Amino acid sequence: MNKVAIIGVGHTKFGKLEDKNLLDLLCDASLQAIENSNTNDKDFDAVYVSCMLAETLNHMTAIASAVVDRIGLIPAAADHVKNGPASGGSAIKNAFYSITSGACDMVLVVGAEKMTHITTPGLITSAVATLTHHNAERVHGVSLPSLAGMLTRTYMEKYNVPKEWITSIAVKNHKNGMNNPYAHFQKEITLEKALASPIIADPLRLYDICPISDGGAAMVLCSAEIAKKFCDTPILITGVGQATDTHIVYEREDLTVLKALQICSKQAYSMAKKTPEDIDVCEAHDAFTILEAIQSEDLGFFKKGEGAKAAYEGLTEIGGVIPINPSGGLKARGHPLGATGVAQVVELVWQLRGEAGKRQIEGAETGITCNFGGFGNNILSILVERM
Amino acid sequence: MNKVAIIGVGHTKFGKLEDKNLLDLLCDASLQAIENSNTNDKDFDAVYVSCMLAETLNHMTAIASAVVDRIGLIPAAADHVKNGPASGGSAIKNAFYSITSGACDMVLVVGAEKMTHITTPGLITSAVATLTHHNAERVHGVSLPSLAGMLTRTYMEKYNVPKEWITSIAVKNHKNGMNNPYAHFQKEITLEKALASPIIADPLRLYDICPISDGGAAMVLCSAEIAKKFCDTPILITGVGQATDTHIVYEREDLTVLKALQICSKQAYSMAKKTPEDIDVCEAHDAFTILEAIQSEDLGFFKKGEGAKAAYEGLTEIGGVIPINPSGGLKARGHPLGATGVAQVVELVWQLRGEAGKRQIEGAETGITCNFGGFGNNILSILVERM
Numbered sequence: 126m127n128k129v130a131i132i133g134v135g136h137t138k139f140g141k142l143e144d145k146n147l148l149d150l151l152c153d154a155s156l157q158a159i160e161n162s163n164t165n166d167k168d169f170d171a172v173y174v175s176c177m178l179a180e181t182l183n184h185m186t187a188i189a190s191a192v193v194d195r196i197g198l199i200p201a202a203a204d205h206v207k208n209g210p211a212s213g214g215s216a217i218k219n220a221f222y223s224i225t226s227g228a229c230d231m232v233l234v235v236g237a238e239k240m241t242h243i244t245t246p247g248l249i250t251s252a253v254a255t256l257t258h259h260n261a262e263r264v265h266g267v268s269l270p271s272l273a274g275m276l277t278r279t280y281m282e283k284y285n286v287p288k289e290w291i292t293s294i295a296v297k298n299h300k301n302g303m304n305n306p307y308a309h310f311q312k313e314i315t316l317e318k319a320l321a322s323p324i325i326a327d328p329l330r331l332y333d334i335c336p337i338s339d340g341g342a343a344m345v346l347c348s349a350e351i352a353k354k355f356c357d358t359p360i361l362i363t364g365v366g367q368a369t370d371t372h373i374v375y376e377r378e379d380l381t382v383l384k385a386l387q388i389c390s391k392q393a394y395s396m397a398k399k400t401p402e403d404i405d406v407c408e409a410h411d412a413f414t415i416l417e418a419i420q421s422e423d424l425g426f427f428k429k430g431e432g433a434k435a436a437y438e439g440l441t442e443i444g445g446v447i448p449i450n451p452s453g454g455l456k457a458r459g460h461p462l463g464a465t466g467v468a469q470v471v472e473l474v475w476q477l478r479g480e481a482g483k484r485q486i487e488g489a490e491t492g493i494t495c496n497f498g499g500f501g502n503n504i505l506s507i508l509v510e511r512m
Numbered sequence: 513m514n515k516v517a518i519i520g521v522g523h524t525k526f527g528k529l530e531d532k533n534l535l536d537l538l539c540d541a542s543l544q545a546i547e548n549s550n551t552n553d554k555d556f557d558a559v560y561v562s563c564m565l566a567e568t569l570n571h572m573t574a575i576a577s578a579v580v581d582r583i584g585l586i587p588a589a590a591d592h593v594k595n596g597p598a599s600g601g602s603a604i605k606n607a608f609y610s611i612t613s614g615a616c617d618m619v620l621v622v623g624a625e626k627m628t629h630i631t632t633p634g635l636i637t638s639a640v641a642t643l644t645h646h647n648a649e650r651v652h653g654v655s656l657p658s659l660a661g662m663l664t665r666t667y668m669e670k671y672n673v674p675k676e677w678i679t680s681i682a683v684k685n686h687k688n689g690m691n692n693p694y695a696h697f698q699k700e701i702t703l704e705k706a707l708a709s710p711i712i713a714d715p716l717r718l719y720d721i722c723p724i725s726d727g728g729a730a731m732v733l734c735s736a737e738i739a740k741k742f743c744d745t746p747i748l749i750t751g752v753g754q755a756t757d758t759h760i761v762y763e764r765e766d767l768t769v770l771k772a773l774q775i776c777s778k779q780a781y782s783m784a785k786k787t788p789e790d791i792d793v794c795e796a797h798d799a800f801t802i803l804e805a806i807q808s809e810d811l812g813f814f815k816k817g818e819g820a821k822a823a824y825e826g827l828t829e830i831g832g833v834i835p836i837n838p839s840g841g842l843k844a845r846g847h848p849l850g851a852t853g854v855a856q857v858v859e860l861v862w863q864l865r866g867e868a869g870k871r872q873i874e875g876a877e878t879g880i881t882c883n884f885g886g887f888g889n890n891i892l893s894i895l896v897e898r899m
Contacts, residue, residue, distance in 0.1 A: 126613055126614045126615070127613075178567065178573070180565065180568050180642065181567050184646070185642055185646055186564065186565070186594070186596055186639075186640075186642040186643045187595075187596055187642070187643035187759065187885070187889065187890065189594075189595065189890070190595075190756050190759055190885070190886050190889045191645070191759050193756040194756065194758055194759040194760075194889070195759075198756075199756050199757065199758065200756050200757065200771070200772060200775050201756060202754035202756065203595070203754075203756045203890055204593055204595055204605075204606065204754075205593070205594040205595060206591055206592070206593055206594070207573070207576075207591075207592040207593075207594055208577075208590070208591055209573055209574055215591045218591075219593075219606045219609070219610075222606070222609040222613040222615055223606075223609050223613075225613035225614065225615065226513055226514075226608075226609040226610075227513045227612070227613075228513070228609055252567075252573075253573075255567065255571050255572055255573040255574070256574040257574070258578070259535070259571070259572055259578075263571075365615075367558075367589035367590075367591075368587040368588075369577050369580040369581065369585075369587050369588060369589065369590045370586065370587065371581055371586065372574065372577055372578050372581040373581075384587070498574070498577070499574045499577050502574065502577045502581070503574065503577040503590055
């Protein structure tokens with residue numbers, strides 16, 4: 126299998142970007158990544174675009190071709206990969222295969238979502254809810270916040286966890302986001318304020334939940350053999366895992382276990398010949414605070430039931446034993462659905478290159494992601510290392 | 513690069529299938545392909561699902577996970593690949609890479625679309641039109657039939673071609689569809705009747721245009737090394753090409769040249785070390801009759817301007833020099849968007865295995881497809897051979 130390197134990254138501001146449409150976001154991030162990679166237009170064999178709701182929110186179905194055309198990469202192959210909020214991870218995985226197979230040498234991956242122009246109340250929540258099981262969940266009005274509320278309650282009761290341990294994750298991520306110029310929110314919040322914010326899906330409150338954001342993120346991948354021609358500090362993708370769990374959430378043996386994450390992170394660790402102890406930095410999928418707590422367990426950093434406590438005790442802060450979401454995570458960086466999985470790896474690239482500014486984790490050499498699709502039914506984990 | 517074999521195929525009836533929803537179609541085709549492959553549930557590493565309009569027409573965004581769950585393939589990786597009416601080709605390409613890379617051994621590809629439940633007039637035409645350029649085409653009311661009408665007129669004038677040569681393609685494809693039990697239409701039409709059918713987009717008439725269909729098609733791919741364990745007659749995928757052209761149709765140098773097809777078919781021929789003369793059977797993308805005429809030129813079978821004449825003279829019939837669309841094509845087999853690219857390769861597998869019944873092309877050993885995405889801005893070509 127050929128080795129794959131990341132030689133350029135791009136990232137737009139995340140937030141409410143009134144003057145940018147979906148194609149602008151995809152192209153802005155792409156052009157940044159290409160400029161950062163020192164490649165040129167002629168080098169690209171393929172483009173993978175990640176976006177979850179382009180049909181519903183943007184009335185567009187040829188976004189991959191549209192990117193290739195607009196940024197001048199014709200005749201590069203163009204595909205749009207969809208996997209809910211894990212679309213970014215899936216796009217990276219397929220781009221990775223296109224290079225490891227030997228079919229492509231140079232590939233652009235870009236993810237984006239344009240959401241904040243939608244003003245109809247509930248439309249986005251209901252569009253996102255199309256990823257739940259159609260007959261057993263969606264038609265009965267199940268939404269993502271309602272599932273996350275149920276999961277939070279179950280976790281608190283099973284492991285005797287006070288709510289403040291869980292909500293402390295939002296406080297940490299807002300603190301990290303302060304130092305990320307691309308983050309949707311760059312302001313600190315206090316635990317007291319978060320615990321007193323409006324209830325959305327009891328026991329989850331407003332500050333336990335990521336915002337609705339616009340934004341794009343991109344990266345240039347190439348075969349590792351040629352990476353040094355373009356870049357002094359290529360970052361290798363050495364592990365990629367993906368696994369599926371039951372679509373219907375109530376069919377899972379234990380709601381507080383993300384079996385798909387256990388399986389896919391094991392695949393990623395095994396492909397890279399690493400263990401959780403080798404990881405210096407992690408970007409997790411904290412669409413809801415509870416998810417980061419549980420993911421930090423199923424990625425192998427903490428025992429079951431101890432993830433929220435670990436966060437509360439500061440073990441996942443920058444400078445802690447395993448820093449999680451130095452970028453600010455979905456909570457503070459924001460969550461433009463199709464961009465998130467790509468942005469997670471972009472943050473790891475900055476960390477491993479030593480370019481993360483005030484949020485830099487000293488000496489970071491190895492990082493891993495959890496990109497969460499569906500409500501845990503389709504998860505990817507990507508492991509990256511310094512070359 | 514590992515070699516890839518097709519060891520099982522499945523195909524639902526195409527047509528107006530009132531008692532089947534999208535997930536039924538995906539799962540019915542998948543289960544047929546798995547049964548046909550003699551594999552079992554435990555063997556699958558990944559599933560690639562192709563569908564164009566699941567969000568808009570079916571309110572579903574986790575269809576790949578849903579398939580994996582419902583047919584019992586958990587924890588196989590699940591991705592949804594979108595590329596308009598060429599989604600099927602793109603799904604096959606990425607599944608192919610997942611095996612050639614060495615990452616996967618056994619992969620299911622399934623495509624489907626559920627369309628006929630939509631009764632709002634114009635909704636499907638406008639949903640399909642989301643693949644045109646948003647600002648330069650779609651917002652001005654450009655639709656796919658209008659572009660195809662313009663292309664037909666241009667071709668007729670440039671090459672001095674009478675309309676009956678072009679429409680004869682529909683007559684041939686209906687004749688072939690007579691012998692395809694899975695086809696939407698299994699009845700012959702006469703050239704006189706087709707030429708007198710209602711005008712849709714002058715000079716295109718009703719019988720120049722494919723129907724709106726429900727349906728699914730699937731295949732099991734594995735590394736060629738292990739194919740004979742499961743199947744006596746594996747079919748190899750030996751060439752895969754994909755290319756992008758300008759998104760805006762008026763920006764093309766010559767409207768009657770499908771540059772993306774010229775490039776991607778050259779890639780496929782070159783990967784397989786074949787020439788157009790080596791091809792025994794072709795499945796083309798005749799969403800409109802004019803497309804098959806032009807594709808037969810850009811695939812290298814006829815000179816520019818001679819494709820429609822060749823069809824009229826019978827050269828592309830079963831028994832002709834290069835039979836095109838023995839399945840009945842999109843015109844008679846039907847065109848469930850996400851299923852089409854997969855169904856094209858399924859037909860080639862049946863032809864190469866000698867299982868095509870009354871529409872069998874004697875001694876067929878090599879076949880190629882053209883799967884047309886956008887309005888020619890994103891085309892794939894897949895070349896298959898007997899092992």
